[in-house]
Amino acid sequence: MPDILSPCAPIAAEPCRVGALSLAPAPLEEMVSISSFSNSLPALREAVLHALGASLPPAPGTATRQQGLSILWIGPNQWLACAPQGSGLMEKLQVACGAHAALTDQTDGRVTLTLCGPYAHAIAAKLVPIDLHPRCFGLSSVALTQAGHIPVILMQRDRQPAYDFIVFRSLARSLHHDILAAMRGGIPESEQN
Amino acid sequence: MRIHCPYCCTRGVEEFTYRGDATVRRPDLDAPEAAWVDYVYLRDNPAGPHAEYWYHAAGCHSWLVVRRDTRTHEIFSVQTASEVSEA
Amino acid sequence: MNDLSASLPPETGRRGKTQPMRWARGNGIRGDKTIRFTFDGRVLEAHPGDTLASALLANGVRLVGRSFKYHRPRGILSAGPEEPNALVELREGAQREPNSRATVTEVFDGLAATSQNRWPTLKHDMLGANSLLAPVFSAGFYYKTFMWPASFWEKVYEPIIRRAAGLGRAADEADPDHYEKATAFCDVLVVGSGPAGLAAARAAAGAGARVILCEQDSLTGGRLRAERVMLDDRPGWAWAQDTEKYLRALPEVRIMTRTCVFGRYDGGCFGALERVADHVAVPQAGQPRQRLWRIVAGQCILATGGIERPIVFPDNDRPGIMLAGAVRSYVNRFGVVPGRQAVIYTNNDDGLRAAADLHDAGVRVAAIVDSRQPSSTAAQAMARQVGAALFAGGAIAGTTGHTGLKAVQVRDSAGKTRRLACDLLAVSGGWNPDIALATHHRTHPVYDDALNAFVVSSPAPGLHLAGFAAGALTTDAALAQGDALGRAAAQGAGSDPATGCAMVLPRAAEKEGYAIAPLWHALGRAGQAGKAFIDFQNDVTAKDVSLAAREGFWAVEHLKRYTTLGMATDQGKTANVNALAMMAWERGRSIAQTGTTIVRPPVQPCAIGALAGTHRGRHFKPHRLPPTHDWAVEAGCVLTSNGIWQRAQWYPRPDETSWQETVNREVRSVRSSVGFCDVTTLGKIDIQGADAATLLERVYVNAWRKLPVGRARYGLMLREDGFAFDDGTTARLAENHYVMTTTTANAGAVMRHLEFCHQCLWPGLDVRFISVTDAWAQIAVAGPRSRDVLREIIDESFDLSNEAFGYMGAANVRLRDGVGGRLFRLSFSGELAYEIAVPARYGDALARLLMRVGAPYGITPYGTEALGVMRIEKGHPAGPELNGQTTAHDLGMGRMLSRKKDFIGRAMAQRTALCDAARPTLIGLKPLHASDALVAGAHLLPRGAPADAASDQGWISSSAWSPTVESWIALGFLSHGPQRHGEVIAVHNPLAGTVIEAQVVPPVFVDPEGSRLHA
Structure with missing residues (x-):
């Protein structure tokens, strides 16, 4: 054991x-930072919307929030996605937009x-x-x-x-x-x- | 002093880290030593308008090129450094 | 002597015994409630709304303090923050606060105030004899006297002067009160709530602006409370009260009373100090005593009013001599008469108003001494109205009364002098606009001949002056100006000009007159007889200014330093202009030509505690705590600061008697079996992107492209000037994914450097960084049994063998219970070692788990001290070696510098001087006698050479007692170091005056072959 x-x-x-x-x-949330690679922003926006059903916030200094999910702007072309524990946030994002953005686990x-x-x-x-x-x-x-x-x-x-x-x-x-x-x-x- | 960050809007100077002259350009590796000495050490110290690098350390981590009057702290323009470098 | 010299009228005791000088209610007093306070132990009564000054006057107390140099008896000069004389100590014990101005101290039930700078009592002050020493206390006395013999200064003269001359006593204990800071934003900041300020706030708010109105006083209204101005047939103070009420009801207006705006800074920033709980006996739990505000304002209106000038004449400092405007303030706002028989001395019509107010309060006004010749019609009318004798073109030539005014000598226009009995002399030398805030930031004031005062003619952009601060002489003008500027400022801050409706302004019943005629040196040289004070607080007299002029210190900045004019708590608010005028007269120049000093923040004293706010003691700086902190404290560790990180320094056991014993044990345990140490504090940066390797190539001196996935590599970074910047290991986790470690100290600087390289130098690179320092609990498990311990923790499927996971390996792993982590085979100690990283929330549990599963191997937690000993034993450079002055060559890493690529610092590192073999280069040192302690900072000299700079060949950077070598060992930098292995040199410690002989050795003391590392 x-x-x-x-x-x-x-x-x-x-x-x-x-x-x-x-x-x-x-309460502890799953947190993943999303940082768009060069020239990937349109694809990334699409991919995030597809994977999470929520858009990246359109402007600096804002967040999109719905049903426990929030995506915060945290810098130029950089966001912090937060979701309840057990959401499998990183896995979903990796599948959808691993090619478009640097994804880093920030939960801890x-x-x-x-x-x-x-x-x-x-x-x-x-x-x-x-x-x-x-x-x-x-x-x-x-x-x-x-x-x-x-x-x-x-x-x-x-x-x-x-x-x-x-x-x-x-x-x-x-x-x-x-x-x-x-x-x-x-x-x-x-x-x- | 308050600096208008293009991303975060106007913030107090305590959020920023100063670096200095933003007009210098890194020479090529094979440039003469004099060019390197100029780049690394020699700085004008203008009393008046000057372009300087500031880093929004406590904010969005953007490097900025701030044009200001060193006598009055009046700020004429703020651009992101990457925008200036790419221009 | 004529009938005016009759003795003072007897006490009439209008309102009973306790407050004999309280004649009426006063518009700022709650007369229905009585409170008690003490002054020098005497219990006195007051009403809520009183200041300490008004309460003392109400009780007939005129003598309040002793002056700075001469210990002259002093009373109350003013009714505001400009007070130079009435300084007292408030409260007791740790909360004792010296030099508090009685004129702005609100009385509360239980307030204890004491006079200061007197011994043994205020009335019988032995040090009053200082007056006899006046010749040595003249201008420049600090510089002229007590200069010889020099040794006497510290031991004899200074202590005597310090005891004799001075102000209050600071508390001896730490300040027990709380302070805090806050930020506020507005479109329009209005400073001052007199008629101009209230009108400005109302207009700005009406035009749609967010408004902050700051008033340093406890009540709004400014001079409307001090004067009997009628606005639309109602008292002016009632209009102020109504306007305040109206403004408070507006959602976008914030009124801050008891808040002094003390400084104006660039970018529309203002500093303000709110006295949150100074007016109550004890703040509520947690409540700050004072709150420091930073106010960021789009536009600012200064409606700060004015400060009245005293008149310079012999013995003009006696208790009972008071500014005329202050007299009116005590009479009208506080309902207190400061005397029973008064004389007025003025050079302007405004001063006359004191005569009317006193007369109506039942005070006999014996005479009006008007320096103007001819006097104004207003003066003549006033004299008739109050039944006073009028001395047109007259002057006061002297005063009598030791601890309080008894009489004045009036010299009439014909030069004849007579004595007038009085206990109150109300003086007005005219008013100075209070422009201090406008002159911050190097705005120079200019002299206005019509106003006889300095004004600001071109204020900084976004700054407006209104009311008397701008020279408006009547209430109507102040109201109109405030109203117009309030609207303009709102528009300047972006409000729509169409917003808001015009508001009706009240009209004053009468138009105040001023008609000032300058009076700077009424009696010429004769006026300097006796002591004609200019600066009451610093005991600077007219003679001192003349002396300064004669001795060449006539420039305004010299005058200030030479005479100490304008220093200390009041900063010369009542003194400066009189002094400048005196200097101008001495030099035969105009005041404009003489110029003025400019002022710096703060305009009123500001406690250091307020500037510190909550950042004091243990909370001076935030603490960063590693994930194993709680466990380490539980385990009894001793903590140390590493930057702001709190780390375990060592883990003493109960039987150990010294830290050295503890550290020796920790080192031996690691070297012989296994130990662990939290290394979370090292900076960790996640680097991803197609150009990640390119970026690493450019920031590190060595090559990175060929580093395989699953491996880590040591890297050295230089600054662009070729000197070493930072080092660490970087592991490749995937094709385009790396995790970099930095030193603990440089984590922030490296992140900034990477961002600079990316954003400023090579914005085209496709690479992204983010800090993951806090995300992972990273623990070093080191020692020959470390693999055995890890086998108990890491999932069995992971092959930990040396063959499968060799030195510098890096892998994602799973712990036995399923938690995902990362494993690196890195070693700072030189032993077989790993760093295991788990999500930070599991760090605490991992430490406990390591203790449990490592117990059979005698696992030992170790702290930063043992870590340091082991890295010195292995010759790994750290902070003391990477000190910003060493190159890769100095560190013995010259060969790491790639010749195949450009990298930060490459060009400059190639400079001949930086590659000179004579540069001090990293070596190891071992004393000939193992127990001779080597000390970091010691200098290295050739054996037998004199201990001087010419023989200096290097220094020790790090040293430790090595329990492994059983000797002191050190790392250092020595000229031609690598060629000198085996040589015996001298180690000179100039602090202790010792010289030790030591042998130069390679900088690796343990396992130079690295067999342990690769085991």
């Missing part, structure tokens, strides 16, 4: 709550921390130096930026609002600490006019 390796997450699944705000790691490379609750945008504004006004950063908007000193991919998951901070696994605990500190720091009075 072989030893079974049990997975271990860097952040406990139990959400941390401060008032009505909550911070919790998202990144951790998603979700911040949600009333005034979550005011807490996020303590971390990321980007404009979170709904006109600039709405539902499914994506930004590659830094939360304090930590590089993150930020996505607005829900209008509630809720934000996904997608962070390198090794930095997840530091980011979790920083977000929690921002939550404990309270909502600035000027947000609550």
Whole structure:
């Protein structure tokens, strides 16, 4: 009987709550980065649509999301596809577009921390130096930026609002600490006019 | 300073890493040593408009060519380095 | 003496004993609630809305502090952030904060404030004798006195000066409060919420802009709260309150009170400090005391108003001498009269308003001293209205009252002097527009002769000045200007000009007059008798400025440094223009010709803690944790920082008494049996594409095209200048798929370098990179029994034999329980070794599994220290060798440089000097006595040579005690090194002053044939 390796997450699944705000790691998802090879973009778009039933987002700073699947823009000609565990995401993509794009498994490379609750945008504004006004950063908007000193991919998951901070696994605990500190720091009075 | 990344829109300078002069061109291997010394070491230090490489390290990892006034930090244009190299 | 010299009226005790000077409610005070605070231990009462200054005045406290150099008794000069005198210590213990301005400190129940720079008490300050030493404290005293003998400076003079002259005491303990940072964006930032600021915010918002309105005060309204301006038949402050309420209801307007915009930076960025919890006794749990904002604004309107100037005359610093505008502020906003019998001293009509306000508050105004000759009709009317004597063309020639003003000497236009009893002197030398923020970024102010002040005539693009900051003299003008600029700024920030509707502006009941006549040196040289202060905070007098002029320090920047004018917490807000005018007069030039210094951020003091925010202590930088971190901590490891990575340094056992003992054991275990170490921290970059091999060829010095799939190779990268940059192994996983490893330290730099090569140099190459450092838990399993351990873990179907999976092999594998991973046969230790990579989530479990299945072999986890010892034993270069100053030749890798291709650094690496055999080159060193410690950084000299630079032939880069060799060993760089194997040289450690003899040896101390590696 072989030893079974049990997975271990860097952040406990139990959400941390401060008032009505909550911070919790998202369930582990399969993540694959897709980076288009030269002159392959049209074919890649077609192949992804065919394989996943969802399109690559048309513009930088956006994501397409449907039924548990999300595809985030993460750089020029580069995307991050995320799907629930057991979706066989890598296999599907390899078959469909292995010739058109570099595919790299990022399932373990990144951790998603979700911040949600009333005034979550005011807490996020303590971390990321980007404009979170709904006109600039709405539902499914994506930004590659830094939360304090930590590089993150930020996505607005829900209008509630809720934000996904997608962070390198090794930095997840530091980011979790920083977000929690921002939550404990309270909502600035000027947000609550 | 704030730099308008063609992909990520305008971001604070802290997201970028500076490299320097973007007008220099890598010589061929067999170019005379003087050309290489020029490429590797010799830099103008203009007080005024200058083209520089900036790397959007905390963002999309694009190398950019930023034309700015070194005296005022006024930015005239930002292009991706690959677009400039291929031109 | 005439009747005006009658003694002060008796205390009338209008509102009971506790706040005898509180005459009315005040528009900014909640008079229905009483709170208590202490000043120097005395319990006093105040109302919510009070500042410490207004509360002290309400209680009749006039003496608040002692001055910096002369320990002169000082009171409250102003009612705002420009205050130079009333500096106090707030709170106690670790939260003690010195040099806090009483004029901007909000009183709360339980506030403890103490006076500072006095001993033993404020009233009886022994150091007041400093005044007698005035001649040595004159301008430039730092430079002139106490210069000889030099040894006396540190031991005698400086401690005495430090004790005698100074401000408050900083807390001795770490700051226990929280601070945080945040970013906000807007189309239009309005700084200041007086009539101009409120009108601007309202207009900008009405035109569809996102607006942030910042007010450093706790209340909006600015001077509308200090004056009795009526707008449309209602008090001005009521209009401010209504406008604030209206603005707060708009979704795109954000009002930030208690927020000082302290700096203007390029790109439309502003720094602002919000005092979140300074006005409460204890912040809520987790709540920051202050919050540092970065505000990014499309356009900015500065409606920062003005700062009133004092007048320079002898003994102009006594408690009870106050700016006229501040007097009005205390009377109207706080309902406090700062005295019972007042004299007004002004050179303009605005100063006269203090007479009316005081009179209506029941204060007797004994006289108006108007420096203008003839005085204005307004002055004459005012004197009649309040029943005061008017001294047109008069001046104050001196004052009396040791710890508080008792009388002034008034010199009339005929030159006759008389004494007037008073306990309050309201002075106005005119107003300076507050243009500090506009002058950040090297915008030079210009002198406006009509306004008698410096203004900014051409502000930076996107910046607008409104209200008195722009020289608008009346409330109506300020409102109109704010309104027009608010609309213009909204359009400048991209709002549609058609948006919004015009709003009706209120009209002020009267048009304020100013009619200023300059008054810089009323009494000429006579005015310098006694001490006529210009800069109260730094005790700089008119005489000091004259002295600086005589001694040649007349340039404004010299004047500042020579006299210390304009330094410290107030940055000369009330002093600078008076000093410049004095200097201009001394030099016989105009103020415009004399010029002014420009200011830098911050415009108000900003705590260092706020600039640090949450990034302090352990969280100064983020930590990266490898996947086995929790297990390693459980196993009792000692952690070390490797960049921001936290790694296990060694794993002590309870019976071990030193780290050396622990590290020796770890090394011996690996060399004799098996050990493991988390090497996840090495940078891992996934490289794919048809041109992946071409790219590798161009970034590495050696050849890559022929590397077979399933094999790894060591690679060295140079910088373009020919010096070594980084090294690592890269494995080919598939035809067009590689995984590169970098050193831990250079992972980010290598990624940036690859992106540069691809995007800037060779954009045509079809290749893609992405970091996979965090995706894989990579563990080195090293030692002669490592294969046995791996056999227990890797699926049986995978052939681990040396024949099937030899040195530098790379393969996808499956662990016995089905988890997919990668296996590399790489060795940093020189032993038979593997690196096994599994998805990071299994890293923790893999470490535990290795401990379990390796137990029969005595498996030992090892840390970075043992790793370092073993790589030195094998002569593998690492950070200390790849230090940016060494070439491939220096590292003994000269022959790796391919001659068949171009690669980064090739051309420059070929330079003659870089290939000179005399360059220090990698060698090994062994001391003649095994126990002689070799130290990194030591210099290498020929045996017997003097320890000087001329004899210096190299250095030690890395050293360790080798339990394998049972000797100290080292790697280093020595001139002509490879030819000198066997030679005995001297190792000089100048820090310890030691010289050790050591033998030069090849840089491989263990298994030079590599038989262990290939076992």
